[in-house]
Amino acid sequence: MNDIVAAVLAILTGLVFCYRGYLAMRIVIPIWGAFAGFVLGAGLAGGDAGFLGNLTSWIVGIALALLFGLIAYLYYEVAVILGMMAIGFVLGTTLMVAFGVSWSWVVTLVGVVVAIALAVIGVVGDLPMVLLTVLTALAGASTVVLGLMLLFNVIDASDLNTAATTEVLDDDWWWYVIYLALALSGMVAQFSDTQRRRETLRSAWRNSPTV
16 A cells, blocks of 8 residues: 555656646645655655654654645745755655665765755756756656556565665666657657747746745
């Protein structure tokens, strides 16, 4: 049950980010932030029970999801930090797994470093639409693939906060094909909006639809 819930959340969040990440940033970033908050809260509170392994992990995960999502919706700078850090962590860890790195602490460390770097760049600079589209499509595709792996029992939700995750991961070649197909189609879908190609991160935030 926990695997299914985590899989559905990852797939839905990843699809939205992959295909609409830049075009509806004011809505998508809070959703991404809420997902990151849920994963962080559930992972921290799970303890020995594992990811979503007890009631506390669910409560803390939902609470952080609501908090991160609300703050990201209201404040541009917070949205940029949360969004860019989440993107950076996903891309950093994905790259390490693709290179076959089996030491989970190295994977996590690289993810954190890339997350911080992207957050700083996002706040200090005003990233162009082309780069943002590529980043959101890649990060969204990674999240969808993670969800599919959970759904088809390639990995378990309880493995997500253990040191052996990368060692037991069965990343066959077709997962990379799925990843590339999602990433490329996501870029094409977002680049189809020709009127917004010259926008930057800040202008995209202002022009994105709100709820």
